[in-house]
Amino acid sequence: MKNTAYLFAALAVFAAGLFVSCEKDKEPESPVLFKDAVKVEGISLDQTTLTFTAKKQTALLTATVTPDNASDKRVLWKSSNESVVKVSNGVVEAVDFGKAVITATAYAGGFTTSCAVAVVKDEMDDKAVDLLGSKYKIYFSKVNFGAENPQDFGSFFAFGELDPKSDYSWDSYMVPLSGWCGDPAKDSLAMAQGTLAPYISLSDYDVVAAKWGDGWRMPIKEEIQLLFSLDWTWTSLEGVYGWEVKNADSGKSIFLPVAGYHDAEVYAHPGSKGRYWTGSTSTDPTCAWSLDFNSDGYTLDQHSRYLGFAIRPVQDHR
Numbered sequence: 001m002k003n004t005a006y007l008f009a010a011l012a013v014f015a016a017g018l019f020v021s022c023e024k025d026k027e028p029e030s031p032v033l034f035k036d037a038v039k040v041e042g043i044s045l046d047q048t049t050l051t052f053t054a055k056k057q058t059a060l061l062t063a064t065v066t067p068d069n070a071s072d073k074r075v076l077w078k079s080s081n082e083s084v085v086k087v088s089n090g091v092v093e094a095v096d097f098g099k100a101v102i103t104a105t106a107y108a109g110g111f112t113t114s115c116a117v118a119v120v121k122d123e124m125d126d127k128a129v130d131l132l133g134s135k136y137k138i139y140f141s142k143v144n145f146g147a148e149n150p151q152d153f154g155s156f157f158a159f160g161e162l163d164p165k166s167d168y169s170w171d172s173y174m175v176p177l178s179g180w181c182g183d184p185a186k187d188s189l190a191m192a193q194g195t196l197a198p199y200i201s202l203s204d205y206d207v208v209a210a211k212w213g214d215g216w217r218m219p220i221k222e223e224i225q226l227l228f229s230l231d232w233t234w235t236s237l238e239g240v241y242g243w244e245v246k247n248a249d250s251g252k253s254i255f256l257p258v259a260g261y262h263d264a265e266v267y268a269h270p271g272s273k274g275r276y277w278t279g280s281t282s283t284d285p286t287c288a289w290s291l292d293f294n295s296d297g298y299t300l301d302q303h304s305r306y307l308g309f310a311i312r313p314v315q316d317h318r
Contacts, residue, residue: 262308
């Protein structure tokens with residue numbers, strides 16, 4: 001009789017498995033376990049975070065129930081917000097933009113684990129332009145830092161400083177950059193030893209990262225160089241001259257106004273020259289790299305860090 005009872009219990013477990021496979025995500029009744037069943041001791045997921053950048057994207061979550069020889073390894077999947085993501089047998093699908101949590105629960109033992117899911121817009125900010133295409137993982141801002149419109153000049157900063165000012169000179173320069181102390185001999189040694197940082201992007205001296213956040217930062221020199229492969233056209237926007245930089249394949253573009261720059265208390269060449277800081281330091285520790293342009297052309301050059309230049313931010317893809 002005992003053997004017959006065990007047989008019926010085993011058949012009940014098998015039947016319950018068939019029932020669950022037909023009734024997706026139905027709450028199980030307490031599992032029926034035979035006499036020598038191996039209890040579940042835990043559950044884990046192969047990923048604890050997921051990010052989608054478009055609706056209908058999918059990803060597979062794999063749940064591991066321990067121990068390997070547990071008698072009942074069935075898993076119940078749930079989404080905390082099915083209007084954002086839904087899940088079936090570990091396959092997660094983006095439904096709409098937002099956040100949700102996917103929970104995997106072991107039928108036997110009630111052990112639970114979870115994965116945080118975000119569905120974000122690929123173009124994360126209305127200031128962002130995917131100018132370079134998917135090959136490069138950055139967006140360029142439509143406007144200069146501190147500007148409201150593409151033709152506006154924006155704010156001016158000494159390299160590494162976090163606020164505009166009226167006097168841009170060595171006397172007013174306030175940035176004690178790591179490895180830089182104003183002594184050319186010491187700083188040349190720091191550069192040779194590799195202790196002078198090659199850029200300030202995303203550091204405490206990056207005004208864009210400090211005030212915009214959300215992945216925005218100063219561009220490095222190499223990212224500005226990527227723009228030189230695009231189409232540059234000297235033009236005007238709302239009466240302001242500058243360069244339109246356009247990707248011929250996508251048709252997307254940005255406008256770089258000739259904002260001028262500040263040297264000591266002088267506002268020099270507004271409307272005829274543009275100088276935009278990158279976040280890259282120079283081999284000369286008193287200088288840093290900038291994008292320079294006028295109606296004749298554009299280039300990268302090195303200038304003293306105390307000067308007040310405009311900044312065109314970039315944003316990292318998520």
